[in-house]
Amino acid sequence: MKPKVAIFDFGCCEGCQLQIVNLEEDILGVLGLVDVVAWREAVTGASDDYDIALVEGSITMESEIPRLQAIREKAKVLVALGACAHLGGINCLKNYMDQDEVRRYVYGDKAKWFPSIQARPLSAVVPVDLAIPGCPVDRKELAEVIKAVALGKKPPIPNYAVCVECQRKENVCVFDKGMTCLGPVTRAGCDAICPTYGDGCIGCRGLLDDVNTQSHKQVLQDHGLTVEQVLANFRLFDGYFDVAKAP
Amino acid sequence: MKDLHLDIHYVTRVEGHGNIVVNVKDGKIVEYRWEIPEAPRFFEAMVRGRRYDEAPHITSRICGICSIGHTLASVQGIEAAIGVRPSKQTLLLRKLALHGETLQSHILHVGYLVVPDLLGVNSVIPLASTHKEALLVIIRLHRLANEMSDLICGRTTHPINIAINGWTRLPTVKELQGLRQRLVDAIPDLKALVSIFQTLPMPAFERETEYLALKHPDEYAFYEGDIASTDGDITPVSQYKSKVKEFIVPYSTAKRARGNRHSLAVGALARFNNNHAQLSPLAKEAAQALGLKAVCCNPFMNNVAQVVECAHAVEDSIRIVDELLARGIKEEDRHVKVQAGTGVGGVEVPRGTLYHEYTLDEQGIITGCNLIIPTAQNHQNIEDDMGTYLPQLVDKSDEEIALKLQMLVRSYDPCISCSAH
Numbered sequence: 201m202k203p204k205v206a207i208f209d210f211g212c213c214e215g216c217q218l219q220i221v222n223l224e225e226d227i228l229g230v231l232g233l234v235d236v237v238a239w240r241e242a243v244t245g246a247s248d249d250y251d252i253a254l255v256e257g258s259i260t261m262e263s264e265i266p267r268l269q270a271i272r273e274k275a276k277v278l279v280a281l282g283a284c285a286h287l288g289g290i291n292c293l294k295n296y297m298d299q300d301e302v303r304r305y306v307y308g309d310k311a312k313w314f315p316s317i318q319a320r321p322l323s324a325v326v327p328v329d330l331a332i333p334g335c336p337v338d339r340k341e342l343a344e345v346i347k348a349v350a351l352g353k354k355p356p357i358p359n360y361a362v363c364v365e366c367q368r369k370e371n372v373c374v375f376d377k378g379m380t381c382l383g384p385v386t387r388a389g390c391d392a393i394c395p396t397y398g399d400g401c402i403g404c405r406g407l408l409d410d411v412n413t414q415s416h417k418q419v420l421q422d423h424g425l426t427v428e429q430v431l432a433n434f435r436l437f438d439g440y441f442d443v444a445k446a447p
Numbered sequence: 448m449k450d451l452h453l454d455i456h457y458v459t460r461v462e463g464h465g466n467i468v469v470n471v472k473d474g475k476i477v478e479y480r481w482e483i484p485e486a487p488r489f490f491e492a493m494v495r496g497r498r499y500d501e502a503p504h505i506t507s508r509i510c511g512i513c514s515i516g517h518t519l520a521s522v523q524g525i526e527a528a529i530g531v532r533p534s535k536q537t538l539l540l541r542k543l544a545l546h547g548e549t550l551q552s553h554i555l556h557v558g559y560l561v562v563p564d565l566l567g568v569n570s571v572i573p574l575a576s577t578h579k580e581a582l583l584v585i586i587r588l589h590r591l592a593n594e595m596s597d598l599i600c601g602r603t604t605h606p607i608n609i610a611i612n613g614w615t616r617l618p619t620v621k622e623l624q625g626l627r628q629r630l631v632d633a634i635p636d637l638k639a640l641v642s643i644f645q646t647l648p649m650p651a652f653e654r655e656t657e658y659l660a661l662k663h664p665d666e667y668a669f670y671e672g673d674i675a676s677t678d679g680d681i682t683p684v685s686q687y688k689s690k691v692k693e694f695i696v697p698y699s700t701a702k703r704a705r706g707n708r709h710s711l712a713v714g715a716l717a718r719f720n721n722n723h724a725q726l727s728p729l730a731k732e733a734a735q736a737l738g739l740k741a742v743c744c745n746p747f748m749n750n751v752a753q754v755v756e757c758a759h760a761v762e763d764s765i766r767i768v769d770e771l772l773a774r775g776i777k778e779e780d781r782h783v784k785v786q787a788g789t790g791v792g793g794v795e796v797p798r799g800t801l802y803h804e805y806t807l808d809e810q811g812i813i814t815g816c817n818l819i820i821p822t823a824q825n826h827q828n829i830e831d832d833m834g835t836y837l838p839q840l841v842d843k844s845d846e847e848i849a850l851k852l853q854m855l856v857r858s859y860d861p862c863i864s865c866s867a868h
Binding site: 209211212213214215216217218219221222224225228231239240241242243244257260261264289290291293297301303305306307308310313314316319335336393394396397398399402432436 | 489496497589610616697
């Protein structure tokens with residue numbers, strides 16, 4: 201029997217589940233291996249009976265916590281889909297500000313109507329079995345991971361730096377162009393797409409396992425960034441973690 | 448007399464979380480609401496303290512579907528704040544990027560999210576066996592749009608190389624030539640899409656509405672223009688707050704907006720109603736074949752206007768590529784001199800006019816930000832449509848009422864998480 205898959209989302213842009221649609225014809229290969237039983241964005245009618253939950257978005261409201269816990273209870277495998285779910289992502293920028301001031305800045309004297317909590321990854325609320333990194337997730341990697349999970353295999357998520365893929369693309373090093381980059385400490389799997397398109401890596405796939413971030417922080421300072429600017433770079437996607445916090 | 452209690456929690460086949468609540472007692476409509484419980488992410492607050500050139504990358508993350516549009520509104524707002532007008536080449540490539548996104552987003556909506564309603568099924572998945580040819584047309588056009596965005600912007604979702612005053616990577620002449628051929632080859636598929644929609648009748652419903660869209664003297668406005676209203680007034684984008692007045696209701700994390708009336712509408716139908724005379728020839732043909740005439744006040748026809756704009760996006764992209772190829776692609780200096788100031792960007796993204804306003808200090812650090820999202824501008828209009836539509840539906844079955852109200856919401860192609868941002 202094909203495993204049943206349900207897709208859910210919390211605070212995010214829903215760009216990662218869009219990558220499922222963006223598989224185009226290849227989506228049929230994925231659909232051949234799984235039954236999609238709940239997917240609000242694309243399908244009307246949903247079942248509560250599923251094996252694999254793909255969950256996008258970070259947790260930013262108290263009311264989302266029981267909803268995520270209920271998903272965790274039903275799912276045999278819970279997969280964090282994309283940077284918001286995996287790391288907390290860009291939503292954690294607000295964690296470095298006064299939370300009441302943030303709400304008042306957007307909603308003025310109506311702020312009391314719209315409660316919000318510090319943004320956090322799924323893993324801060326429930327155990328997560330697996331994360332598909334990226335902002336957005338890479339389409340090919342997404343398809344590979346879904347296939348692997350459906351077949352009960354170990355998904356192919358690399359544990360080497362973006363620099364490895366960047367060199368393979370024969371890109372000029374971002375640092376040699378007078379810019380800075382988080383590629384040396386960031387997990388590969390994106391084919392170094394940002395440096396390839398002329399930008400630096402902004403770290404959306406999260407840190408490598410057991411990486412020395414201290415030495416890379418020094419490298420960034422040696423290239424002219426202040427301590428504050430170094431932290432600001434890590435806060436774009438890793439704001440929930442110690443690497444982005446002031447020492 | 449009829450009693451009805453509807454609490455559709457959440458509406459499916461839309462981007463984000465929205466609920467329809469309706470109560471009818473003894474045949475009298477007691478209440479109706481379009482609720483948005485979506486988690487707000489506070490982007491306007493979050494960008495403060497970041498560098499000016501980070502704004503496009505951060506605000507792109509507001510929306511997974513129209514991230515190119517957010518990026519463009521963001522670079523426009525920043526450029527207005529520092530007083531920079533980018534080169535013709537930069538503008539042509541931005542317009543091309545925007546066409547790629549419009550095509551991607553419209554095909555996603557009409558093809559994957561609306562067609563199932565019109566064919567009486569719950570999603571696009573069953574169409575793989577019942578309407579394979581139609582589905583393949585949709586997939587091919589969707590793929591073209593995504594590959595076009597990949598080529599120009601690095602990727603469809605969260606573009607990479609759109610920068611302040613230029614591009615961090617330019618397409619090659621060879622890539623543009625390849626794209627031109629792909630666009631020309633897509634014209635039969637566009638015609639097929641129009642034929643598919645000719646067979647799908649839209650529900651009959653009208654409510655007089657104020658439609659807002661950017662207007663430009665030289666082209667069917669997407670990238671830039673002044674704010675035009677079907678009520679006849681014109682407002683410069685820099686004065687957007689005087690035209691698009693935001694307000695807040697307790698049951699929606701997304702703000703709402705109104706212009707001259709109780710509500711307003713933006714999007715493909717609003718653009719068509721204001722600017723139809725500037726559509727490309729193929730798009731005009733499509734409008735005629737599909738019975739779309741300005742000023743049309745049937746919100747369901749927004750789906751048809753999206754099909755018409757798909758034709759325009761492809762045909763106008765061919766024109767832009769030709770102009771780029773005739774000019775040749777040149778590396779340009781992107782350097783800008785940062786200064787303190789406030790600037791507004793206004794772009795027609797797939798769901799309507801998007802505004803990004805930024806205030807910068809002398810170092811180029813963002814100190815203030817205001818964003819008005821197209822779907823936020825449509826929320827009050829959706830609810831007002833419900834109020835007018837419900838009395839016309841009250842004799843139908845509960846299921847039929849629920850379906851028609853959901854179809855009404857879907858016709859606006861709401862991007863809800865974007866509207867709460």
